[in-house]
Amino acid sequence: MESQDVTQEEQQVDQVQTIIEQVDLNQQEEEQKVSELQQYNNTKPQSYLLMFNVQKQKNFGTLIRSAAAFNVNQVFVIDSQPTKKRISCFGSQGTASKTNFQYFTGLKDVKQYCNERNISICGIEIMPEAQPIHSHPFKGNTLFMLGNEGSGLNKNQIAICDHFVYIPQYTDKTASLNVAISGSIIFQHFAQWAGYQEQKIVGYKFEEGDKESIKKGMLIATVGNAATNDPVKKREQRQQKKNEELDEHLEEGLILE
Numbered sequence: 001m002e003s004q005d006v007t008q009e010e011q012q013v014d015q016v017q018t019i020i021e022q023v024d025l026n027q028q029e030e031e032q033k034v035s036e037l038q039q040y041n042n043t044k045p046q047s048y049l050l051m052f053n054v055q056k057q058k059n060f061g062t063l064i065r066s067a068a069a070f071n072v073n074q075v076f077v078i079d080s081q082p083t084k085k086r087i088s089c090f091g092s093q094g095t096a097s098k099t100n101f102q103y104f105t106g107l108k109d110v111k112q113y114c115n116e117r118n119i120s121i122c123g124i125e126i127m128p129e130a131q132p133i134h135s136h137p138f139k140g141n142t143l144f145m146l147g148n149e150g151s152g153l154n155k156n157q158i159a160i161c162d163h164f165v166y167i168p169q170y171t172d173k174t175a176s177l178n179v180a181i182s183g184s185i186i187f188q189h190f191a192q193w194a195g196y197q198e199q200k201i202v203g204y205k206f207e208e209g210d211k212e213s214i215k216k217g218m219l220i221a222t223v224g225n226a227a228t229n230d231p232v233k234k235r236e237q238r239q240q241k242k243n244e245e246l247d248e249h250l251e252e253g254l255i256l257e
């Protein structure tokens with residue numbers, strides 16, 4: 001390795017160490033900031049997602065991820081014997097563990113729960129009575145429900161909806177969107193309408209709330225992606241290599257100093 005590169009890396013190591021110390025000191029403050037954002041967003045109307053009739057695991061996982069990004073408060077699941085393990089969240093990119101799931105035994109159960117809490121049920125579907133999503137036809141807390149990949153919302157689902165929204169399409173090239181894409185677009189519109197405060201961007205990502213992610217995000221923001229290469233470890237390895245070389249030279253009697 002060129003000595004210039006080594007000096008540059010040494011500087012990076014110092015920077016990284018300073019940041020790690022600073023992050024540890026500011027840990028509580030940072031966590032406080034994250035929860036302040038959540039607290040603020042909790043004062044606004046809330047959205048919920050009912051997972052019912054969505055067939056493909058990948059769509060399920062993608063919807064969980066988008067629900068997490070757009071501050072969907074809870075994901076309702078219909079399951080007579082609820083256990084988290086039985087829900088496959090492939091593609092949720094770790095957001096399933098941060099998701100608040102609520103279990104119900106059937107659609108009637110969901111309807112009753114929503115009636116008691118003044119949550120309106122909004123079906124996401126292409127149908128004559130649906131309103132375009134950009135008109136933001138929301139009144140308050142809203143539970144969203146999507147249809148099956150092949151057959152759309154079934155009649156039992158339609159029966160419990162208070163209103164419907166659709167996403168306008170602008171060509172004759174496809175009859176509908178992917179179900180997870182549809183949900184994501186709708187959640188984003190709801191978030192805008194509800195007036196949620198946006199999460200902070202760190203580097204090229206939105207900051208995550210857990211300790212390790214905060215630390216990693218701050219490191220990447222300061223020293224770039226090199227931070228993920230763990231320069232501290234690399235310096236230790238270089239030092240070890242130097243020591244080994246020194247030992248070899250000493251053995252060979254080649255050391256002049």
Ligand SMILES: C[S@@+](CC[C@H](N)C(=O)[O-])C[C@H]1O[C@@H](n2cnc3c(N)ncnc32)[C@H](O)[C@@H]1O
Pocket residue numbers: 124125126145146147148149150151152153165166167168169175176177178179180182
């Ligand atoms: C692939 S679509 C199939 C639905 C379609 N109604 C049918 O019967 O073929 C699956 C689901 O995605 C959602 N969806 C797809 N495109 C949509 C759009 N433009 N507006 C609203 N929802 C849409 C709906 O929830 C729909 O039930």
